Amino acid sequence: MKEIRHFIDGEYVGSASGRQFDDIDPTTGTVIARVHEGGAAEIARATAAARAALKGEWGSLSLERRCALLHKVADGIEARFEAFLAAECEDTGKPRSLASHIDIPRGAANFRIFADAVKNVPTECFRTDTPDGAGALNYAVRRPKGVIGVISPWNLPLLLMTWKVGPALACGNTVVVKPSEETPQTAALLGEVMNAAGIPRGVYNVVHGFGPDSAGEYLTRDERVDAITFTGETTTGTAIMKAAAGGLRDVSFELGGKNPAIVFADADLDKAIEGTLRSAFANCGQVCLGTERIYVERPLFEAFVARLKAGAEALRPGPSHEASTTLGPLISKTHRDKVLSYYRLAEQEGARVITGGGVPDMPAALAGGFWIQPTIWTGLADDARVVREEIFGPCCHVRPFDREEEAIALANDTDYGLAAALWTRDLERAHRVAQRLEAGIVWVNSWFLRDLRTPFGGMKRSGIGREGGVHSLEFYTELSNVCIKL
Numbered sequence: 488m489k490e491i492r493h494f495i496d497g498e499y500v501g502s503a504s505g506r507q508f509d510d511i512d513p514t515t516g517t518v519i520a521r522v523h524e525g526g527a528a529e530i531a532r533a534t535a536a537a538r539a540a541l542k543g544e545w546g547s548l549s550l551e552r553r554c555a556l557l558h559k560v561a562d563g564i565e566a567r568f569e570a571f572l573a574a575e576c577e578d579t580g581k582p583r584s585l586a587s588h589i590d591i592p593r594g595a596a597n598f599r600i601f602a603d604a605v606k607n608v609p610t611e612c613f614r615t616d617t618p619d620g621a622g623a624l625n626y627a628v629r630r631p632k633g634v635i636g637v638i639s640p641w642n643l644p645l646l647l648m649t650w651k652v653g654p655a656l657a658c659g660n661t662v663v664v665k666p667s668e669e670t671p672q673t674a675a676l677l678g679e680v681m682n683a684a685g686i687p688r689g690v691y692n693v694v695h696g697f698g699p700d701s702a703g704e705y706l707t708r709d710e711r712v713d714a715i716t717f718t719g720e721t722t723t724g725t726a727i728m729k730a731a732a733g734g735l736r737d738v739s740f741e742l743g744g745k746n747p748a749i750v751f752a753d754a755d756l757d758k759a760i761e762g763t764l765r766s767a768f769a770n771c772g773q774v775c776l777g778t779e780r781i782y783v784e785r786p787l788f789e790a791f792v793a794r795l796k797a798g799a800e801a802l803r804p805g806p807s808h809e810a811s812t813t814l815g816p817l818i819s820k821t822h823r824d825k826v827l828s829y830y831r832l833a834e835q836e837g838a839r840v841i842t843g844g845g846v847p848d849m850p851a852a853l854a855g856g857f858w859i860q861p862t863i864w865t866g867l868a869d870d871a872r873v874v875r876e877e878i879f880g881p882c883c884h885v886r887p888f889d890r891e892e893e894a895i896a897l898a899n900d901t902d903y904g905l906a907a908a909l910w911t912r913d914l915e916r917a918h919r920v921a922q923r924l925e926a927g928i929v930w931v932n933s934w935f936l937r938d939l940r941t942p943f944g945g946m947k948r949s950g951i952g953r954e955g956g957v958h959s960l961e962f963y964t965e966l967s968n969v970c971i972k973l
């Protein structure tokens with residue numbers, strides 16, 4: 488049985504308590520590894536190592552050298568592409584075709600983009616007039632924030648963890664990562680790549696465990712942590728904010744969503760269907776940017792629903808490695824029970840089930856997996872819980888609209904504000920509507936098309952702050968202003 492240990496101060500270590508938990512394969516429900524559960528002792532060791540590294544070789548490296556090392560980390564991920572791909576697919580059950588195009592390549596990209604950005608983003612300088620006429624110079628300088636606590640979710644484990652670790656290290660910080668208890672493997676594997684790349688010990692640390700009363704909560708309360716960057720559920724964000732408040736630690740939150748798509752009658756139907764099938768069902772609907780509410784202009788509504796139904800029913804559940812697999816399972820039995828409870832709720836709330844609504848028949852070898860049918864509903868009221876609450880599964884509700892103003896009001900009628908998609912050939916309308924949608928990211932005639940230099944994050948209950956490009960540098964550094972009297 489594989490054993491997954493913490494990575495602290497450049498070494499793999501077990502838990503002082505000896506406590507361990509199971510890592511489960513979501514395609515079969517079988518145990519694939521035993522994982523050490525970190526507690527206060529492991530968090531203390533990791534944060535001490537991270538603090539010490541700031542004062543050691545890492546803290547005195549030149550910017551050029553630090554960025555060169557981060558490119559070597561990216562090289563290391565690419566050199567061990569198959570190992571990362573196998574680990575990610577084993578932990579999540581997602582199709583290899585998905586992880587090989589999205590998750591693992593972005594693991595490397597998240598180091599490269601910030602190793603380059605940090606060298607090319609200027610800080611401001613002002614020449615200031617003074618009464619004596621000699622003037623003064625005011626210029627800003629960036630310094631690392633210190634030790635960053637990184638808490639990441641299970642849906643895109645390597646991508647979302649490195650989306651935080653990349654910029655944090657590029658800015659000269661050190662990190663303590665608490666990956667999701669559901670998906671420990673790629674965070675652990677990255678420790679080997681860090682050592683091989685020559686990243687000094689203590690710069691990258693990983694402590695496995697859960698949230699409350701476990702590694703996650705201890706990390707958010709540790710006095711040696713200077714800031715917390717978290718990706719996960721909105722309710723968890725609230726708990727972390729309370730824990731971080733004690734030490735007045737800065738937070739960056741990427742939280743939940745209930746993202747809308749608006750499809751106008753003039754949209755390219757083929758493109759709108761292709762994009763919406765991905766945004767509703769990719770990663771078995773476990774993407775925070777995914778679409779769970781779809782609004783279609785009435786003349787196109789019936790045709791759109793029919794095409795979406797056909798696309799959903801063409802998805803093939805199966806093991807990650809099979810090329811024919813286009814739909815993986817949900818991450819856990821607990822999460823599947825949650826999504827199935829919404830499937831039942833939808834019918835109680837009066838939904839018309841266009842397709843799905845249950846669990847597919849799977850071959851005996853996969854019968855223990857957390858499989859679920861992609862599901863499409865129509866006919867629900869705008870205040871139905873299924874239309875308002877994040878489900879985080881392969882399901883969506885489709886509703887017709889008649890006027891542009893109505894579509895904007897419906898799309899914005901949510902407590903969240905993470906992402907939105909808009910499909911129309913009328914570019915004036917695209918600009919007009921996109922700028923009125925209350926979402927951090929709006930895609931027009933596309934979805935999940937990512938430029939890592941752009942601001943990324945949500946408003947309302949979808950998050951605090953933006954990361955991406957210069958926005959990550961804003962969070963992972965402290966700015967000082969120096970005023971020189973000339």
Ligand SMILES: NC(=O)c1ccc[n+]([C@@H]2O[C@H](COP(=O)([O-])OP(=O)(O)OC[C@H]3O[C@@H](n4cnc5c(N)ncnc54)[C@H](O)[C@@H]3O)[C@@H](O)[C@H]2O)c1
Nearest residue numbers: 639640641666667697698703704719720723741742743775
């Ligand atoms: N906005 C984004 O970019 C984004 C991206 C991916 C996922 N998400 C959201 O994440 C959720 C799914 O992921 P999840 O189920 O892993 O989320 P989650 O909030 O249950 O857990 C996320 C991480 O937080 C840890 N955690 C839980 N409680 C904690 C606590 N009290 N203190 C410290 N750590 C704690 C977990 O162990 C895990 O590592 C969905 O709501 C999804 O929308 C958002």
Ligand SMILES: O=C/C=C/C=C(\O)C(=O)O
Nearest residue numbers: 642650773774775776937
């Ligand atoms: O499930 C949510 C996906 C988030 C994706 C990113 O954070 C990204 O593409 O940088």
